[in-house]
Amino acid sequence: METLYSVTVGILTACSIFLILRGRSFPVVVGITMLSYAVNLFLFSTGRLTIDGAPILGTSDSYADPLPQALVLTAIVIGFAMTAYSIILAVRTRGEVGTDEVSDSNSEDNR
Amino acid sequence: MAGTELWLTIVTVTGLITMLVGAYFALLKHDLKGLLAFSTVSHLGLICMLLGIGTQAAVIAAMFHIINHACFKAALFMTAGIIDHESGTRDMRKLQGLMGLMPLTATLAMVVAASMAGIPPFNGFISKELFLDQTAQQHLFGGLSWFIPVLATVGAALSVAYSIRFIHDVFFNGEYKELPKKPHDPPRMMSAPVALLALLCIVIGLAPMPIVSEILNSAVTAVTHSQTEVKLSLWHGFNIPLLMSAIAVVAGILIYIARDQLFTFNRQFDGQDAKHNFERLVQKASDASSRLFDKLDTGSLQRYMAFVLISVIVILLPSLIDISAITGSSPQQSIDTVSMVGAIVLIGAAFGTATLHRNRFVMLMMLSVVGLMVSLAFAHFSAPDLAMTQLVVEVVSIILMILALFFMPQKTNRASSGHRVFRDIIIASFIGGIVATLNFAILTTPAESISDFFIANAKTGGGGTNVVNVILVDFRGFDTLGEITVLAIAAAGIHKLLNKLKPFMPSSDVDGRPWHRIKHPLMLTNVANLVLPMAMVVAAYIFLRGHNLPGGGFIAGLIAASAMILQYVANGVDWVKERFNVNYQSLMSIGVMIAALTGLGSWLFNKPFLTSWFTYLDWPVVGKWEFATALLFDLGVFLTVIGATMMILSNFGKMTTRHRPTHEGN
Numbered sequence: 001m002e003t004l005y006s007v008t009v010g011i012l013t014a015c016s017i018f019l020i021l022r023g024r025s026f027p028v029v030v031g032i033t034m035l036s037y038a039v040n041l042f043l044f045s046t047g048r049l050t051i052d053g054a055p056i057l058g059t060s061d062s063y064a065d066p067l068p069q070a071l072v073l074t075a076i077v078i079g080f081a082m083t084a085y086s087i088i089l090a091v092r093t094r095g096e097v098g099t100d101e102v103s104d105s106n107s108e109d110n111r
Numbered sequence: 112m113a114g115t116e117l118w119l120t121i122v123t124v125t126g127l128i129t130m131l132v133g134a135y136f137a138l139l140k141h142d143l144k145g146l147l148a149f150s151t152v153s154h155l156g157l158i159c160m161l162l163g164i165g166t167q168a169a170v171i172a173a174m175f176h177i178i179n180h181a182c183f184k185a186a187l188f189m190t191a192g193i194i195d196h197e198s199g200t201r202d203m204r205k206l207q208g209l210m211g212l213m214p215l216t217a218t219l220a221m222v223v224a225a226s227m228a229g230i231p232p233f234n235g236f237i238s239k240e241l242f243l244d245q246t247a248q249q250h251l252f253g254g255l256s257w258f259i260p261v262l263a264t265v266g267a268a269l270s271v272a273y274s275i276r277f278i279h280d281v282f283f284n285g286e287y288k289e290l291p292k293k294p295h296d297p298p299r300m301m302s303a304p305v306a307l308l309a310l311l312c313i314v315i316g317l318a319p320m321p322i323v324s325e326i327l328n329s330a331v332t333a334v335t336h337s338q339t340e341v342k343l344s345l346w347h348g349f350n351i352p353l354l355m356s357a358i359a360v361v362a363g364i365l366i367y368i369a370r371d372q373l374f375t376f377n378r379q380f381d382g383q384d385a386k387h388n389f390e391r392l393v394q395k396a397s398d399a400s401s402r403l404f405d406k407l408d409t410g411s412l413q414r415y416m417a418f419v420l421i422s423v424i425v426i427l428l429p430s431l432i433d434i435s436a437i438t439g440s441s442p443q444q445s446i447d448t449v450s451m452v453g454a455i456v457l458i459g460a461a462f463g464t465a466t467l468h469r470n471r472f473v474m475l476m477m478l479s480v481v482g483l484m485v486s487l488a489f490a491h492f493s494a495p496d497l498a499m500t501q502l503v504v505e506v507v508s509i510i511l512m513i514l515a516l517f518f519m520p521q522k523t524n525r526a527s528s529g530h531r532v533f534r535d536i537i538i539a540s541f542i543g544g545i546v547a548t549l550n551f552a553i554l555t556t557p558a559e560s561i562s563d564f565f566i567a568n569a570k571t572g573g574g575g576t577n578v579v580n581v582i583l584v585d586f587r588g589f590d591t592l593g594e595i596t597v598l599a600i601a602a603a604g605i606h607k608l609l610n611k612l613k614p615f616m617p618s619s620d621v622d623g624r625p626w627h628r629i630k631h632p633l634m635l636t637n638v639a640n641l642v643l644p645m646a647m648v649v650a651a652y653i654f655l656r657g658h659n660l661p662g663g664g665f666i667a668g669l670i671a672a673s674a675m676i677l678q679y680v681a682n683g684v685d686w687v688k689e690r691f692n693v694n695y696q697s698l699m700s701i702g703v704m705i706a707a708l709t710g711l712g713s714w715l716f717n718k719p720f721l722t723s724w725f726t727y728l729d730w731p732v733v734g735k736w737e738f739a740t741a742l743l744f745d746l747g748v749f750l751t752v753i754g755a756t757m758m759i760l761s762n763f764g765k766m767t768t769r770h771r772p773t774h775e776g777n
Contacts, residue, residue, distance in 0.1 A: 002555055003551060004450060004451065005450075005454075005554060006554060007458075008457055010547025011461055012458075012543075013543045014539040014543025015464060015465035017539035017542045021539070022523075023413055026516070026520075027468040027523070030464065030478055033478065033512075034478060034481060044492070044494065044497065047562075050492060051493060054495050054661070055579055057569060063566055063578070064492065067562045069579045072494075073496055073497055073500050076501055077665055077669075080504045080508055080756075081601035081602070083508050083511070084602075084605060085601050085604060085605055088608050088609060090515065091612070094518060096613075102413060
């Protein structure tokens with residue numbers, strides 16, 4: 001299970017990094033969003049993987065670690081704020097500059 | 112830095128080098144004033160070095176030498192001025208044999224030059240002795256400390272040599288030769304100051320205590336911040352410093368005699384100008400850095416990003432290689448079917464998002480699958496709160512991105528070049544591999560968590576059974592307050608960014624088809640109207656139960672917000688505005704304020720910020736029900752989340768209606 005989980009997080013990270021390295025703003029924003037998922041999963045896993053142990057008192061014998069969960073919960077909301085901010089930045093750049101290319105000084109890099 | 116080992120070393124060595132270089136150049140100068148100027152540099156180096164050594168006695172020597180140096184150097188400069196004035200030149204190669212013509216000036220000059228050379232019984236001798244004594248006593252460089260007194264003696268010898276040169280070249284060295292003017296002793300008023308200073312040199316040398324002890328005491332006290340009693344005398348008996356002085360005098364005389372060799376040696380550097388050398392060096396350095404800069408800075412952000420990521424790999428790889436085994440001691444759990452299927456879908460969707468990125472709508476759909484699977488992963492691994500939050504956030508962000516896609520090109524037409532894709536895949540794989548390795552190492556290491564405290568105290572201390580929610584609104588409420596503030600700031604920033612934005616507005620989709628004429632489909636409007644009250648009830652329920660069961664302000668706020676967004680989507684901004692005209696900015700601000708004031712409220716009861724309080728009340732109809740101040744705080748969170756989310760989405764949504772092109776082709 002642990003192997004499967006970490007491989008999944010790794011692949012998620014790799015795909016996000018690949019998108020972040022693209023030359024247009026929209027894939028970059030999507031990459032950042034997906035990277036935040038990967039980071040959240042990673043942070044969440046620092047509490048280890050527990051099945052059927054939701055940290056609701058009185059429902060289980062061994063509880064999952066609630067602290068990473070609390071941290072990740074706020075991280076999800078903040079991640080949303082960040083995604084929203086970057087997407088609006090991308091739209092604004094498209095409106096003002098007229099292109100969604102991330103940089104425009106080297107034609108090779110723009111793709 | 113004063114008082115540290117490094118400081119002492121730097122100042123001492125700098126002073127020593129300055130003293131030697133200054134003395135060397137003083138000897139080489141043919142101009143009287145040049146000689147004196149470099150000699151001053153050399154003496155300042157000496158003083159600097161004494162301050163670097165920094166003992167009480169060294170500071171006394173430094174202060175005393177400042178006084179002595181002022182006496183003899185001022186007198187020497189005036190002498191040089193007199194010679195220049197009387198003979199019309201300061202060049203020591205032209206001047207010679209002036210002794211017979213200006214005996215008084217020559218006598219005075221000899222006194223002060225002897226003081227500069229550190230010849231007894233003049234004042235310069237005393238401070239030079241003190242200086243040599245200090246260099247012999249320091250132990251700054253351990254076994255190599257002896258090189259400091261040796262070099263100090265060399266400096267003293269050079270000082271003797273240039274002092275002799277000043278006197279011998281000008282006043283002796285053969286018969287008087289033709290000069291621009293025929294010199295003679297200057298008027299009395301011109302030699303009087305020199306005479307006064309020369310007298311001081313003698314008097315301080317013979318009786319230092321009565322003349323300078325008072326002024327020296329206060330100077331040393333000011334430097335060392337401690338009361339000191341200065342004791343000075345001309346004669347200290349036969350000791351090491353006296354020996355060093357003697358060596359310096361003899362060596363100085365020898366150096367002076369052999370000065371022609373020195374001049375010849377130095378002549379080989381004549382063609383070189385230090386200024387040009389320096390300039391050339393600076394130019395070379397700046398050229399090299401611009402070349403390097405041009406190579407690195409191509410203006411390509413992807414390239415910078417790649418550099419950053421490659422550095423991450425380079426920094427992390429060695430430490431990862433050092434780890435002998437990444438598998439910790441925890442036993443691995445077996446893989447169940449749900450996890451396996453979930454992981455396969457998640458991995459597939461992630462690859463889909465990355466590979467299909469050129470068709471952006473498909474990419475978004477893939478991303479939503481990823482988000483959904485992440486939410487299911489949270490649910491599967493005992494984090495119901497996270498699962499709910501992730502689910503609703505996913506909905507809201509996908510709506511936002513689809514909205515954004517309206518203003519952006521829907522496709523990326525050009526593909527990246529092959530080698531670039533290859534490079535990016537390599538970088539991404541490395542980073543992914545590192546992250547997976549780290550995650551695996553963490554997961555297989557036994558956990559030592561501080562959470563036992565939270566689990567033990569959630570009910571008794573925070574009054575709730577949902578430990579995650581109690582952590583959010585109680586134990587770590589301050590963090591949450593910060594978090595909602597950040598959310599509010601981001602929303603305000605977006606509001607500002609959208610202000611006066613003239614977005615790119617396509618009048619048709621990417622294949623040239625015009626937008627659909629029906630803005631608000633009937634089915635959607637009806638369903639949305641049905642869903643809204645239900646969603647609000649669910650939100651209220653989730654909010655109220657949050658303290659004890661999965662739920663809480665964040666989740667309830669997002670549920671309410673997404674139901675309202677559905678209204679916007681189904682019926683349009685204007686329709687909603689007619690019926691529900693709330694200023695989301697105020698809503699958001701009120702939310703943050705409620706949360707902050709709840710925190711401040713605990714001050715009224717002399718409790719620390721954000722201490723929560725709860726009790727059980729008998730409510731009519733409902734029965735016994737808990738009331739906690741944490742619920743008020745959570746209400747603040749709830750309102751902030753609704754306000755911020757709605758502010759972002761409704762403001763953005765408004766752009767589409769305001770700028771929507773008409774079918775006449777605008």
